[in-house]
Amino acid sequence: MKPTPTFCKSDYQFLRELILKSKNATNAKEIGQLSNELDRAVIRKESELDSSTIRINSHVIIEDVKAKKQMKIQIVLPSFADVKEGKISILAPLSVAIIGFKKDDVVDWELPAGIKTLKIAAVDNSSENAS
Secondary structure, eight states, X not given: OOOOOEEEHHHHHHHXXXXXXXXXXXTHHHHHHHHHHHHTOEEEOGGGSOTTBOOTTOXXXXXXXXXXXXXXXXXXXXXXXXXXXXXXXXXXXHHHHHTTOBTTOEEEEEETTEEEEEEEEEEXXXXXXXX
16 A cells, blocks of 8 residues: 655645646646645644655665666756756656655656656755755
């Protein structure tokens, strides 16, 4: 069973606004999936959020369980996305798949390459890593 995503109130409200502003975007499927994830999410105060929970600007190491490959990414706002630097938009399928989950969670998600089982190997939310 898929874990329940957790968001702090500020990220939750920000993502809801982003969804509203992105209504006519080309990635309508991801926006719908993100909206569904927010619908079932647990909302916590910033101070109660687990430090290993994936948020906007988190640095994450994800493992493709079947391929046994790891990938390091940072989840960023769409305007800061840069795949060469590993900065993935919050509206990209991979980000939608893992936002709100935490270290050691395993999620199955439909990505353009098919359904993948992703394990969250590490999460870093320290601000000194922010770029």
